[in-house]
Amino acid sequence: MSGKGTTIQEVARVAGVSTATVSRTLSNPDLVRDGTKKAVLAAVEKTGYRINRAAQNLRKQQAGAILVLLPDLGNPFFSQILSGIESVLTTSDLSVLITDASGIKQSQLVGYFQDTRADGIIILDGAIPHGVLKELIEVVPDNRAVFACEWKPDTKLPSIRSDNQGGAHQAVAHLVELGHRKIGHVLGPRGNVLTKERLTGFERAMLEFDIDINSNWLIDGGEFSLEAGAQAARQFIELDELPTAIFCAADLIAMGLISEFAKHGISVPNDVSVIGFDDIAIAYRFIPSLTTIRQNRIQLGVLAATTLMNSLSGRSMPAENNVQLVDVLLVERESTAPLS
Amino acid sequence: MSGKGTTIQEVARVAGVSTATVSRTLSNPDLVRDGTKKAVLAAVEKTGYRINRAAQNLRKQQAGAILVLLPDLGNPFFSQILSGIESVLTTSDLSVLITDASGIKQSQLVGYFQDTRADGIIILDGAIPHGVLKELIEVVPDNRAVFACEWKPDTKLPSIRSDNQGGAHQAVAHLVELGHRKIGHVLGPRGNVLTKERLTGFERAMLEFDIDINSNWLIDGGEFSLEAGAQAARQFIELDELPTAIFCAADLIAMGLISEFAKHGISVPNDVSVIGFDDIAIAYRFIPSLTTIRQNRIQLGVLAATTLMNSLSGRSMPAENNVQLVDVLLVERESTAPLS
DNA sequence: GCAAAATCTGTAATCGATTACATAATCATT
DNA sequence: AATGATTATGTAATCGATTACAGATTTTGC
Structure with a gap:
């Protein structure tokens, strides 16, 4: 019921199984027999168990979050892209960290990876200084960074951009x-x-x-x-x-x-x-x-997030110089008129 | 140098002290003698040690992040508030998680706390459904949530708002x-x-x-x-x-x-x-x-973040019904004119 | 110079989940 | 029914930092 601080131990006790079995039921259900599975799930329900992310992250050596680097939080252009990114990442268990490049010191940026606060990064800022990017790439494996919207011509990170x-x-x-x-x-x-x-x-x-x-x-x-x-x-x-x-x-x-x-x-x-x-x-x-x-800002966000997610989960290795081009559309309104 | 995966054990070894001393040097320097401190810091420098947040969070039973709940990521009104929030929280070691209320299911929201992904929440969405808020308040201690801009009249959470x-x-x-x-x-x-x-x-x-x-x-x-x-x-x-x-x-x-x-x-x-x-x-x-x-959107963000941070760190207990009113300013431009 | 007080440092338990390995249970085959 | 193959489960080590407690060292007071 309470859910406050129930651990996997508690669930195991209630279900009459070991913690290993609980863990497997939750993350790899195929490995456990139907009857046991049912008992575990019932125990989870009864205790209101929620996994402790910090423990999981420590054990799995991951951060459970991805970082989005914006050139300027104040620019409305980016908000819809964020929506797209969010919509993808919340379906997995990844949190979205957002940070504004303008205020950030380069060491801070790399720090997100060095102290395991982020598993990957979506860079929306092509103006990121060369030094920072270089340092970043040294620390962050290739498959953990993608560019969206903007990019740096001389890097081989995947890039999602409009035409x-x-x-x-x-x-x-x-x-x-x-x-x-x-x-x-x-x-x-x-x-x-x-x-x-x-x-x-x-x-x-x-x-x-x-x-x-x-x-x-x-x-x-x-x-x-x-x-x-x-x-x-x-x-x-x-x-x-x-x-x-x-x-x-x-x-x-x-x-x-x-x-x-x-x-x-x-x-x-x-x-x-x-x-x-x-x-x-x-x-x-x-x-x-x-x-x-x-x-198509939503799609830019969705593609960026999907690309990163796939590559994090190893499902698809990003090809080098992998560019996904998103179509743009002319929208005719009133600020243009025939030459009179 | 490398910094890749150096742990506190490694630093301790290099400095010739115990991990306890390293930990203390870093988080509570007053407890350690000058000479030792210097040796530890040198070792930190030499190994390029960065703390592992997941481990720290697990041990300290915290998340190291605060959640910002927006009504609508697409509305440019909020971006500057986010800037304000960011500017405060990055000075501490807190990450900023941003989520859009529109797409979120209520259980997801509470989930951020139940599985220790967030230590506190800044709610920018007064339209948050009653049920969700009620559930949230049951799970989240009083001192871990503040309203900014919008609020719910019948709750006693601190609130930062314009006049x-x-x-x-x-x-x-x-x-x-x-x-x-x-x-x-x-x-x-x-x-x-x-x-x-x-x-x-x-x-x-x-x-x-x-x-x-x-x-x-x-x-x-x-x-x-x-x-x-x-x-x-x-x-x-x-x-x-x-x-x-x-x-x-x-x-x-x-x-x-x-x-x-x-x-x-x-x-x-x-x-x-x-x-x-x-x-x-x-x-x-x-x-x-x-x-x-x-x-004054920046200030709204700064105040909200500061209030939450203080109350998380126990520095100041938020008074019930604690409302901080931020002044607004008439800006005269061209869309209004004397009655002709 | 010595005892007591104060300060510094180390040992080892702990946070909660995952997983390699070992063992137990089940199934298939003859 | 016995054997081996397969599948399911349990035991216990592990991730990396923090901190209670104990033990070592230094300081203080006389």
């Missing part, structure tokens, strides 16, 4: 279809892989559509944030000529840009069309509602 | 100051404590300013979400007369409302002023930028 190039390409294609040929691009953080991929997709599309890239219209946002977009808007305004359409590397950038444009009397989409990337929740309700490239 | 009534009052006062007297209110989820408090603040202010409340303008949003706001807008539009100002129980509601108004040609703040509650990041960049009541 960023394809998305950027779709964005440009959409703008071209609307008649635009004066197209700008606000990039994300310098050096970020997503920035690079989306830029590559942008360039490929421009080449394909035979449009010259005007380097004045290629603006370095510096980060995936509202303020980065606002800052980019100010830079655009200083120019002699504005593009007629702008592809932003993130929804937050796009919204910051549109907002700052609005403050200067530049109207989207009348004066300029803007397309974002991500499709965060607010995009649909922004004014104007934001045309964007939707990332 | 919701005061905030609502400020919101109305702001509107009245701008000359408005036809004031509406979009409520949050039915039965939610925040909804009630903010409604009470609204009513108190209206009474104080001697304005009758028009029940047509009191609209039940149903949840704290963009769609709730949009739905409320549609209800307003059906009415014979619109209020000149609307206080929304959350920023998301306000933005949904404004967005839907815009789709119907109703302009904010020209046709109607709108004020929100929370001051989430996007509020400043929404078009129009949103006048709102700012909650």
